[in-house]
Amino acid sequence: MNRKRLVLLLMMLIAATFTTGCWDKTELNEMAIVSAVGLDRNKEGRLVGTFQIINPGNVAGALQGGGGSNPPISIYRATGDNVLELDSIASTKISRDMYFAHANLVVIGEELAKEEGLTNIFDAFERSPEFRATTRVVIARGVKAKDIVETLTAIDKVSAEKVIRTIETTEKTQGKSISINLQEVIKNLLSTGKEPIISGFTVRGNKGKEDKMENTMSSDIEANPNAAGIGVFKDGKLIDWLDGDKAIGSMWVLDRIENVHLYLDWEGEKNAVTYSVIRQKTNIGAKMVNGKPKISIKVRAEGDIREANVPLNLTDMHVLIDIERKLAKDLKKEMEDAIVRAQKNKSDIFGFGELMHESHPREWKKLEKNWDDDTFPKLEVDVQVETFIRRTGLRNKPYLSNLKKDEQ
Amino acid sequence: MASFFKQKRQVKQREKKKEDESQSQSKTPDYIESSLSANLEIVKKKTGKSPDIIIRTLKIGINPEIKTTILYVQGLIDNPSVTDFIIESIMKNPHLSKNILPLEAMEIISEDVVSLGGVERVTDWEKLFLTLLSGDTIIFIDGVNVALVASTRGGEKRSIQEPSTHLTVRGSREGFTESNGTNIAMLRRIINTPDLWIESMKIGTVTKTDVSIMYINGIVKEGIVEEVKKRLNRINIDSILESGYIEQLIEDQVMTPFPTLNHTERPDMVAGNLLEGRVAIFVNGTPFVLIAPALFVQFFQSVEDYYNRFDIASATRFLRIIVFVISIVGPAVYVAATTFHQEMIPTKLLVIVAAQRETVPLPAVVEALLMEMTFEILREASLRMPKAVGSTMSIVGALVIGQAAVQAGIVSPAMVIIVSITAIASFATPSYAIAISARIVRFGFIICAGMLGFYGMILAFIILIVHLCSLRSLGVPYMTPLAPLNPKGLGDTFFRRPIWAFKERPQFLTNENNLIREGDNQRPLPPESRGMKTSDGKKGEGNES
Amino acid sequence: MEKANISGYQLFVLIFLFEMGSALLVPLAGEAKQAAWLVILIAMVGGFLLFFIYYGLFQYYPDQLLTEFVRSILGNFLGRIVAFLYILYFIYLAARVLRDFGDTLLTFAYPHIPLFVANAAFILVVVYTVRKGVEVLTRTGELFFVLENLLLMTFFLLIVASGMIHLNNLKPVIEMSGTEMVKMAFTKTIFFPFGEIISFLMIFPYLNEPKRLKKIGISSIAAAGIFLAIIMAMNIAVLGVDLTTRSQYPLLSLIQSIEVAGFLERLDVYFLFLLMIGGFIKISVFTYVAVTGTANVFNVKQPSRLAYPVGFVILLSSIIIASNFTEHMHEGLGAVPIYFHLPFQVIIPLLLLIIAFFKNRKKKKGQHQNKFQGGVDQK
Structure with a gap:
């Protein structure tokens, strides 16, 4: 009796599993792996999607040393009114199912970001279980999103990879970009006390050739995508670009700096001393002073001297203290400039509002409404910077100081 | 239906048994008779005159009156003891030279003549045959209804050799024999x-x-x-x-x-x-x-674990568990990940695997099943065939599967890698018995993974765990000491605690009154050292000064 | 009653896994925003109170299942009806969890599988387990306990390693008033998951050390409550309040945002594993309880024979209780707590306890006995 039951159970299990056979199963050679999605706006105001699809054979071939004459990616385009429509329209051109779980990059055209804003496009990305929450987002600056998605690159065969890596290294070594993912962008879009910032990316060089294999054939790549500043948003729309010092200053405030170099003018010589930050921490506090919110920022940075192109006696404690002070002053100015710029834009990219909400929830209820337009631009921000030089490299004095003596 | 047949069979058997009984009753009586020829007749009938049963008639000493016969089975006896201590002594013993009665002869033979360890008297046939066929020698004396059984068991046996399973680097080299x-x-x-x-x-x-x-x-x-x-x-x-x-x-x-x-x-x-x-x-x-x-955990233990130091033994144990898991789920994970859950594979790896699969005509499940089957065929073939052909076999296997199939694009190199890893993993499990079960279960997992991806796999996993938990061995739950948990017993599962910390025998197996297996403070203590290790504060100070 | 014996540790594990079950996955007390974890802890204290009611009942009838002592208290006829209602309640709960589970599965990984098939495959595994009896179920639980903890542990480590915890997200801790929190805890969170412990009244009698039950019950509820609170706090710390409350499955979002070493990404399978272990134990307990209850009420000699029919009923009801996931959740948060949880988890047990108290006091007086032994009349 018992055995009969067991057989029955087994049969039911087998039946259950066999009938489920075809659902949700996709063989690897039945899917088109999308590596990047570009979103633009055309003249009629409709959405133009550009999908970068990996040709596995060509990529893997190149990885193994062979291949390389065929492009590692293919591009498909579609025009429609929302993201899923783009997907289905593009599907008519591809023999396989588009698979988005490996789309690590979403590029948004500058025009789209400026005129329509981000608020209307992200729902599909967030709702679908296929999309990654960790997908990186960038803005195509000065070019169309499709230009970035289409470009063929040399070292990283898949250009989506290249874009992501470039942003990450730029953030790490220069602090001029910010690597931000979909989830963070959406979180910041929704928050009343914080506005999103997204890195910009552009293609420089000989345009029109970027989607040809020739582009990667030459050692000096003609059309090369590179990082270009940080885009500032307000109410979901792109309103400003931060470049150079402003971008770095903002990143300092955001506590996202890792290994940047600071350059110091010394005795008239421009950028004579290079200071490399090893470790840093930015603490931001929010206070209510006389019924008014006040933000205080404390930065503490430790690092080494890496380059000194002026005769400097680095063995002298006082010189080091001088350098430290000057560094702190420069840094403070950089940050203050960045804050002033943000206040001018009326866009609280630093999340000061969130901070107020966390520390003073009751007062925040009153402040929340007028934060962006009223309170934030007039916010009093106090910046304090401390820098420390820990080591000065393998030499104590620069050889320049001996050179100068010989001349005398 | 089945039960009907069973009944019929039983009836038949019963009938047969009856027949047997009646036959034996009619032909062989229960007890030995005093007439030698009658006894020999019975033996011949019972054994069907098998030539390896040697019947040898001897003369006792110089007295030809008493007829004596010894019986033994060729090959089962120890030859020298039969010839030297039975035949020779019976024939040449001086005690037997006198004129004696058969009964006395029996006494003398059993007490003085046969110089062997065990001599017994037997009166019933059943016992007689049992001893005869186990290699003892039977001595019949005409006129006595008792037979003597001299223990001469011996014959060709395999000598003690190194065992061919459960090999170890360290430890005894003796293996059991067939005896x-x-x-x-x-x-x-x-x-x-x-x-x-x-x-x-x-x-x-x-x-x-x-x-x-x-x-x-x-x-x-x-x-x-x-x-x-x-x-x-x-x-x-x-x-x-x-x-x-x-x-x-x-x-x-x-x-x-x-x-x-x-x-x-x-x-x-x-x-x-x-x-x-x-x-x-x-x-x-x-x-x-x-x-x-x-117990389940026992199949992952090797005797060598106890001979090696505990850290090494524990590391190996841990490795074995991982290996066992790999040998069960290896191909199934591959199938599930590449056909259902591509999102969890890192992009670069996915691209490589996808490139390999571009030309493969079969779905991943079928590919996996095919390769696993091929591997099983190879394994089975190499086990059963003459050793001389072995190397040819492995060449053909390696070439066919490793090279040709991949180059032809029928299977993907990734699949070959997975199958080989799984194969090696299944051989790394110390117990052959559990390695076989892992192989069977593996197919189930592949099918589940092919049907429902990780959902199917986890369902299969839950069934597996429930099944394992429902097993018992002689009433002891199979998964002891993991479930039901026995904290003390855990010291000999995935890791092995040091020998000096094995204070007790496993509670779930041993008599509860006799648990202690070693004394306290078995942890070896080095002689007082001069370094930091001195436990006594005063001595340490003394050292410094 | 089957012949079985379970140890204190096993019961602890089973209650813990049962509580964690599906509560781990949904935004438990999500409306409380940053204070969700606090609400969970308050509800946990409420869970203690409920547990004491059940414990009181158990003390009067330590050898009897829920379906048995109901008859001892209310008499055979009325008792049978109440017992039968309880069986229906357990079946309904099993169906609800199964539906939760199936919908989750379909939402995040297998959109094309029919719900029926997904649920059927799962209920088959459950039925297989239930047929093996409560001992096998608890032993399985022990192994899964280790597994679940390992999963959660690695998961904590990954979250910490990927540096996503922003404790600031948990501020301001108290934005809502205390009374609001208590109200929320005692109208919703207490019933799910803490009050569902009522089903264990069908398992307590198997405990081989009844004296330790109080300790075991309290500690397992506390452990589960604290774990749930930590998980919820972590959800908020990583995802922020907004995303947590908007997510159907915050834990899934949490797992999906893990990114360690550029290699460990999209660990959805983790979530699937947690989902299935929790769901499995919870549905199995409910199914087991329903099966033994039915066998007990209708005097069926072999309870295992009932596993298939009961499983089938659970499967069917899991499909028909709601037409879509939103409706299912709406019922779960609105009607079910008031019309099902409240009477079955609080009112009836409380009434039973009161009646049992008076009944036993009478007996005690009559027999001049010291303790509760008078109440234990074997059937």
């Missing part, structure tokens, strides 16, 4: 205690195979020996050819791919298990000794 006597003696040599008790029985209505139960009285848990005996006594079968027969006849649950009794060729392993309170079952004719009860 029960030798095997039991090997254990006696390891465990020198009178508490090592052995009980023997004959199982198999035709083969009458020697089966011995061995346990250490006082350590074994009460009831376990009785349970084993009860189950052994229940067996009613014509033959026991290997311990596998016994295993399949006494296990707790039949419908399971997992072994619920352990077997081994190593005396030291049996000794270790006996000392934990288990029972060993020796079956004559096989070097494989059964150990009961067996």
Whole structure:
């Protein structure tokens, strides 16, 4: 009796599993792996999607040393009114199912970001279980999103990879970009006390050739995508670009700096001393002073001297203290400039509002409404910077100081 | 239907039995007769005049009146003892030269003449045949209705060799042989205690195979020996050819791919298990000794774990568990990940695998099943074929699968890698018995993964765990000490605690009154050192000054 | 009653896994925003109170299942009706969890599988387990306990390693008033998951050390409550309040945002594993309880024979209780707590306890006995 039951159970299990056979199963050679999605706006105001699809054979071939004459990616385009429509329209051109779980990059055209804003496009990305929450987002600056998605690159065969890596290294070594993912962008879009910032990316060089294999054939790549500043948003729309010092200053405030170099003018010589930050921490506090919110920022940075192109006696404690002070002053100015710029834009990219909400929830209820337009631009921000030089490299004095003596 | 047949068969058997009984009753009487010729007639009839049963008539001393016959089975006896201590002594013994009666001759032979360890008197045929066929020599004397049985068991046996399974780098090189006597003696040599008790029985209505139960009285848990005996006594079968027969006849649950009794060729392993309170079952004719009860974790233990230091042993144990898991789920994970859950594969890896699969015409499940089948065929073929062909086989296998199939684009290189890893993993499991079950279960997992991806796999996994938890070995839950949890017992599962910390025998196996196995403070202490290690503060200060 | 014996540790594990079950996955007390974890802890204290009611009942009838002592208290006829209602309640709960489970599975990984098939495959595994009896279920639970903890542990480590915890997200801790929190805890969170412990009244009698039950019950509820609170706090710390409350399955979002070493990404399978272990134990307990209850009320000799029919009923009801996931959740948060949880988890047990108290006091007086032994009348 018992055995009969067991057989029955087994049969039911087998039946259950066999009938489920075809659902949700996709063989690897039945899917088109999308590596990047570009979103633009055309003249009629409709959405133009550009999908970068990996040709596995060509990529893997190149990885193994062979291949390389065929492009590692293919591009498909579609025009429609929302993201899923783009997907289905593009599907008519591809023999396989588009698979988005490996789309690590979403590029948004500058025009789209400026005129329509981000608020209307992200729902599909967030709702679908296929999309990654960790997908990186960038803005195509000065070019169309499709230009970035289409470009063929040399070292990283898949250009989506290249874009992501470039942003990450730029953030790490220069602090001029910010690597931000979909989830963070959406979180910041929704928050009343914080506005999103997204890195910009552009293609420089000989345009029109970027989607040809020739582009990667030459050692000096003609059309090369590179990082270009940080885009500032307000109410979901792109309103400003931060470049150079402003971008770095903002990143300092955001506590996202890792290994940047600071350059110091010394005795008239421009950028004579290079200071490399090893470790840093930015603490931001929010206070209510006389019924008014006040933000205080404390930065503490430790690092080494890496380059000194002026005769400097680095063995002298006082010189080091001088350098430290000057560094702190420069840094403070950089940050203050960045804050002033943000206040001018009326866009609280630093999340000061969130901070107020966390520390003073009751007062925040009153402040929340007028934060962006009223309170934030007039916010009093106090910046304090401390820098420390820990080591000065393998030499104590620069050889320049001996050179100068010989001349005398 | 089945039961109907069964009944019929039983009826037939019963009839047959009756016939047998009537035959035997009509032809062979129960007891030996006094007439030698009549006895010999009976022996010949009973054994069908088999030529290997030697019947030799002798003259006692110089007295030709009393006819004597010795009987033995060629090959089963120890030749020198029969010729030297029986034939020669009977023929030349001076005590027998006098004129004596047959009965006296018997007395003299049994007491003075046969200079062998055991001489017994037998009166019934059944016992006589049993001893004759186990290699003893029978002496008939005309006119006496008693036969003498001299123990001359011997003959060609395999000598003690290194076991071919459960190999170790360190540890005893002895392996069991096919002879029960030798095997039991090997254990006696390891465990020198009178508490090592052995009980023997004959199982198999035709083969009458020697089966011995061995346990250490006082350590074994009460009831376990009785349970084993009860189950052994229940067996009613014509033959026991290997311990596998016994295993399949006494296990707790039949419908399971997992072994619920352990077997081994190593005396030291049996000794270790006996000392934990288990029972060993020796079956004559096989070097494989059964150990009961067996637990799941036991199949991942090797005797060498106890000979190596605990850190190394624990690391190996851990590795084995991982290896076992790989050998079960390896291909299934590949199938599930590449056909259902591509998102979890890192992009670069996915691209490489996708490139390999571009040309493969088969779905991943079919590919996996195909490759696994091929591997199993190769394995089975290489096990069963003559050794001389072995190398050809491996070349063909490696070339066909490794090279040609991949180059032809029929299977992807990734699949070959997965299958090979799984294959190696299944050989790295110390117990062959559990490695086989892993192989069967693996196919189930591949199918589940092919149907429902990780959902199917986890369902299969849950069933597997539930199934394992429902098993028992001689009443002990199979997953002990993991479930039910026995914190003390955990010290000998995935890791092995140091020998000096093995204070107690496993509670779930051993007699509760006899748990302590080592004294306190067994942790070796080095002599007082001069370094930082001095535990006594005062001495440390003294050293400094 | 089957012949079984479970140890204190096993019961602890089973209650813990049962509580964690599906509560781990949904935004438990999500409306409380940053204070969700606090609400969970308050509800946990409420869970203690409920447990004491059940414990009181158990003390009067330590050898009887829920379905048995109901008859001892209310008499055979009325008792049978109440017992039968309880069986229906357990079946309904099993169906609800199964539906939760199936919908989750379909939402995040297998959109094309029919719900029926997904649920059927799962209920088959459950039925297989239930047929093996409560001992096997608890032993399985022990292994899964280790597994679940390992999963959660690695998961904590990964979250910490990927540096996503922003404790600031948990501020301001108290934005809502205390009374609001208590109200929320005692109208919703207490019933799910803490009050569902009522089903264990069908398992307590198997405990081999009844004296330790109080300790075991309290500690397992506390452990589960604290774990749930930590998980919820972590959800908020990583995802922020907004995303947590908007997510159907915050834990899934949490797992999906893990990114360690550029290699460990999209660990959805983790979530699937947690989902299935929790769901499996919870549905199995409910199914087991329903099966033994039915066997007990209708005097069926072999309870295992009932496993298939009961499983089938659970499967069917899991499909028909709601037409879509939103409706299912709406019922779960609105009607079910008031019309099902409140009477079955609080009112009836409380009434039973009161009646049992008076009944036993009478008996005690009559027999001049010291303790509760008078109440234990074997059937």
